[in-house]
Amino acid sequence: MTQDTYLGIIGGSGIYDMDGLQDAAWVNVVSPWGAPSDAILTGTLNGVKMAFLPRHGRGHVHSPTTVPYRANIDALKRLGVTDIISVSACGSFRDDMAPGDFVIVDQFIDRTFARDKSFFGTGCVAHVSLAHPTCPRLSDACETAAKAAGIKVHRGGTYLAMEGPQFSSLAESKLYRSWGCDVIGMTNMPEAKLAREAEICYASVAMITDYDSWHPDHGAVDITAIIATLQGNGSKARDLITRLPDLLGSTRAPCPHRCDRALDYAIMTAPDKRDLDLVAKLDAVAGRVLTKVPR
Structure with missing residues (x-):
């Protein structure tokens, strides 16, 4: 059974300034989990519905935490x-x-500690698999788009998610490198975990800005150098994104990797023991599988 493709992009403020986006409009979405980072820019690009969410809000008002x-x-x-x-x-x-x-990116090590990491909890317990936290189908499309845009892209990598907002100490940087991590960032966790709980396919495109602090020829992270690299990366990212609609198509079959059915066997709490207030908040995320229990 097919459905319309609706592609969501979560990124920085320079990502959503897209040429060719038709019927563009900023939409405020009300969520029982609080206010999102910002309004969401919606529209259609090459026949595919798109939604752009500024992760930190326009003007960068939110820290990673x-x-x-x-x-x-x-x-x-x-x-x-x-x-x-x-x-x-x-x-x-x-x-x-x-x-x-x-x-x-295809793997994560989550070292964050000050964030709400699940939609579920007391009164409605669920456990989803994160053995493979990103969707290979979406990752394939991102790799193809990056290569077509002339971007040097590496397929596969382990992302160390740190709390921030400070950058790593030299000792931390060396430790994470010894673990076999490939890149380090502050925002993909718990984002990837929550996308899996919400049964949304998720892929991560990590844009390298620096060598952290381990590299003997680069030393400490230089924020001015990061900003300069970010500006160049932003134009590359827009080029990548504009190629995705043609690769993904306007309709999609069920995910072959079952990302969109992650909750099939995840919810553990018996229907008559569920917290009805929490169940009500889960109407969008888990409404497909939750059995409604009358008050």
Whole structure:
């Protein structure tokens, strides 16, 4: 059974300034999980419905810790988004992954500690699999689009998610590199976890801005150099995104990797034991599988 493709892009303020976006409008979405980072820019690009959500809000008002991740994912789900591409800046732990390169991330190590990481909890417990936290189908499209845009792209990589907002100490940077991590960032967790709980396919495009602090020839992270690289990466990211509608098509079959059916066996709490207030908040995220229990 097919459905319309609705592509959500979560990224920085320079990502959503897209040429060719038709019927563009900023939409305010009300979520029971609080206010999203900002209004969401909706429209159609090459026949595919699109939604652009500024992760930090326009003007960069949210730190990585205070981004309302649950509200953001819930709001996109309420709009009908079927697929999310996360675009974010990152540091590199590898010589061959240089500033200006893109990485299609496929694994995460979550070192964040001050964020709400699940829609579920007391009164409605659920456990989803994150063995493979990104969608290979979406990642394929991102890799193809990046190569067509002339971007140097690395397929596969482990993203270390740190709390921030400070950058790593030298000791931390060396530790994460010794773990086999490829890049480091502050925003893909719990975003990827929540997208899986919401049964939305998720892919991560990490744009390298620096070598973190481990590299002997680069030293400490230089914010001015990061900003300069970010500006160049922004134009590359827009080029990548404009190629995705043709690759994904205006309709989609069920995800072959079952991202859109992640809750089939996840909810553990018996129907008669569920917290009805929490169940009500889960109407968009988990309404497909939750059994309504009358008050």
